[in-house]
Amino acid sequence: MFRRERSIPLRGSAAALCNNLSVLQLPARNLTHFGVVHGPSAQLLSAAPEGVSLAQRQLHAKEGAGVSPPLITQVHWCVLPFRVLLVLTSHRGIQVRTPSCLTPQSCHGALVLAAGTWSGQVLVFDIPAKGPNIVLSEELAGHQTPVTDIATESAQGQDCVVDMVTADDSGLLCVWRSGPEFTLLTCIPGFGVPCPSVQLWQGIIAAGYGNGQIRLYEATTGTLHVQINAHARAICALDLAPEMGKLLSAAEDTFVHIWKLSRSPESGYIEVEHCHGECVFDTQVCGARFCDPSGNSFAVTGYDLAEILRFSSV
């Protein structure tokens, strides 16, 4: 059971984009950072555990003089082992910022940032441990339509190797493995609807589709193991609470559902169980995220809604 907690007011309403909520959990500082796209601006705010808003800022994608500001398509906190980056995407490009309030924790070495584009390319950037020199290292070809979402996970039992799933507007999923270069492991074809959101957990791909379905695939083989008729409208966001294998799905049908992913001990097959459903009345949800790694709390944004709704389990 979940109950509504105090909402966090936003200066501007959330835009009708998919995956329109980013959450950065900083338990050590008792803080949570949120990022929501309004339109030409993105709103960043930090809040204390009870939902009290502490600071709010609006960011615009920087542009040259005399040009109208572009609409931002996504704002995302990227947590790397040694630094946190804020990524803003728009139709004019990608901007990566280091939030001034967050200092690097430790230095392990460079890692990568992957971003999907309109043309279907996935751009891979090398991120140095310090400093602003972000270099484009690879352009992955696998998609023909705009890339909608990317999910990554450390490959099982292998340090420094990352599995990555990319999704696009046609519903195609590509599974990659990092190495000296990224290699394409397998492709999972679409079926006529976009896949706006994808997650990866312990070798399980969870994909949310425009027809309200969630499908769970085995990442190594691309085999479909579970099909959930989860929502009555397009899914707009999926999130994972990795500690418990909880999956959060939100859709334009005003519903948010929580699922538990697992593997059958006998067959090793992917299984899923429905845990909770929440109706966010009269709200076309556009973003949803867990606010803690166990999935005991989550936050939701909706089109035209100038607040972040929060829920926590009782």
Added chain:
Amino acid sequence: MSMRTLPLLFLNLGGEMLYILDQRLRAQNIPVDKARKVLNDIISTMFSRKFMEELFKPQELYSKKALRTVYDRLAHASIMRLNQASMDKLYDLMTMAFKYQVLLCPRPKDVLLVTFNHLDAIKGFIQDSPTILHQVDETFRQLTETYGGLSAGEFQLIRQTLLIFFQDLHIRVSIFLKERVQSSNGRFVLPVSGPVPWGTEVPGVIRMFNKKGEEIRKIEFKHGGNYVAALREGSFELHGDRVLKLGTNMYSVNRPVETHMSGASKNLASRTQESIAPNPLAKEELNFLARLMGGMEIKKPSGPEPGFRLNLFTTDEEEEQAALTRPEELSYEVINIQATQDQRRNEELARIMGEFEITEQPRSSASKGDDLLAMMDGL
């Protein structure tokens, strides 16, 4: 965002405008031949070949203010006049209606069915004019050509582009409040029951498969809504049952509900001010307007045709009151063409707008027009 959104936006808003004007013309008892002339003139201007050519060019959406200027011209394409307050209200009603339709479309592609519903109804208004009918059919063909082959992903982008255009618009509309389609805070009611979109399955089922693809288990879960399967898909042909009711005429003869607007939402916190357009944006918008309206072929009023004023309110006093009390942030000032320093563009636009100047009825020949107006107000 999508560069293919403008035709859908324009045609649907135009359709709503015609529904509202038709209802007001009947409510004000404007003689049938005059009413028909007004609708014919507006429809023929809307669907003129040159205008449609400009409309269908891939381009970004401009602001609500810029688009309103186009409808202002369109509404005055005939012998009918609207005061500022009535034009404001007309635009409010049009935009809220289409926002509602976009939001409630089951599938993103269904916005095309909504457009076809509007076109079907428009054809009903001009049944006796084969030339205009042909123009509308031609537009139908163009819509099918432009949108018929788009993927679900491209329609989703169009939907998102439209929703961004309508973001933060929460004007309360009487007819919506009465039908319980809008709640008192201005937000639309999103039902969680009824048929699912075509191509979506009723939520509540989990299917599990083995590695050979055979279903090994099926579980049901409680999803919270009350949905049923979709009956059938609407037709995208020139003629056919659209199935979807969104986009059909809410103001039809059988339901003479008032179109008066409740007070604007007092919750200003959720309403973001449209930014005061910096010079570059104003310039882009002016270019857009110049192109679009350059394509509008407005018939000059021929002969001593007496015009008349249409009122979107029940009385003249109400209209005056509305003009005085309209909240600042909801005012649609006509774009000031002196704002730009681009003299050439300025002159070009001034020339185009000059062609459309509505000649004020000179006082001496006012008698017939005024009598007509006086008669209408008295009814």
